[in-house]
Amino acid sequence: MTQPPQAIMLFAAGFGTRMGPLTKNQPKPLIKVAGKPLIDHALQHVNDLSPRRVVANLHYHADQLESHLVPKGVLLSMEKPEILETGGGLRAALPLLDTDPVFTMNADAIWAGPNPLTLLQNSWDPQRMDALLMCVPIGQTIGHAGPGDFTADDDGRITRGPGLVYGGVQILKTDGLQEFPQKAFSLNLLWNRMHDQRRLFALEYPGRWCDVGRPEGIALAEALLADV
Template identity: 65%
Template sequence: MLFAAGFGTRMKSLTKNRPKPLIKVAGKPLIDYALELAYEIEPKHIVANLHYQAEQLRTHLAPKGVEFSLEAPSILDTGGGLRQALSKLGNDPVFTMNSDVIWTGPNPLKLALEAWDPKQMDALLVCVPLVRAVGRKGAGDFTADASGRISRGGDLVYGGVQIIKTSGLHQIQEKAFSLNVLWNQIHNVDRLFALEYPGHWCDVGYPEGIELAETLLKSPNV
């Protein structure tokens, strides 16, 4: 599941006439970096949710084998968007992926797949230590214990890639809601885990992030 429906308001004028996933970094649309990582694990389906500037994204992604989940008339946020897309994704655990970040290092999807243990995990979030989270504004999101179980607050930044079981989505009453609601449910039964990413990561959710990402791509080990 590629999240591509948002308005990209942090990008200011750059998203006035185009969606954030089509903003270019080093000459390539942001969402194409995410797609390249996804292709490497050969998923059965790649679904992108669409809302803002949906036709631009549809035109760009349709030739690339992406299916679509159109959110209309209102945007559904990450949790509601994932729940709507389950008609295309199925009921098995799924990958979700943000389309406004750059990864340098091993494929985070492959690492998550290798570490995934459905016997003890309901969600496995790929997280980046603050020291390797380029362009991150503010503190981290999580702390992990020795087993990898996570709790809120700390120096681990959620990188926007996870494997998650989706059955809990059907228990949530709201139509539009964040995946944080499902994470809270999973945390409460001690099945929320993190995988620490060994490479670097850059947030390209705001204009300054474009230059930071391009610099990182030139020197990925810095």
């Protein structure tokens, strides 16, 4: 049996500008949904897997997140003085993660259904895949505008196009991160290379998913959780 990833990277460094005044004095991962910080909803899924290491990158209001996460056993990758984006942030955190491949997870979405991390773990095939993204059919998303990010073929290989929304959770091989000269860069650059090598895949989520990137997403997410 293929060894599943043993570490998870939580992306928590962003400014949360789309949240407006809600993130003036606190980071977006600490905004509460149904009485619990967004990042704790993510950690609930993480804890079901009991990974060896959980790492979060911090930048904006890092002190608040540090106080919240250290007691939970989360290792911290501080991004100073500048923020490194997803690709640069993951590369900087590799010494703490200490494994390859890894899970990565955004902390600004609510999942209603099976644990997306478990589903990815069960479908991961490193012989064929360099990345496996959890994507949500557009009709099962809440609070998301737009036609989607990817289109999948019958084998689950994906290209840019409408139909599937990237939900912010994936398994990713990290060796390609060393190929980029810039310090701050998006994981989209690595995905593009994987796509060209026909090694970028998606798994379709069977439940519902809510984007909590804007203030109105909070009420939508709370309604979704109340309906579970």
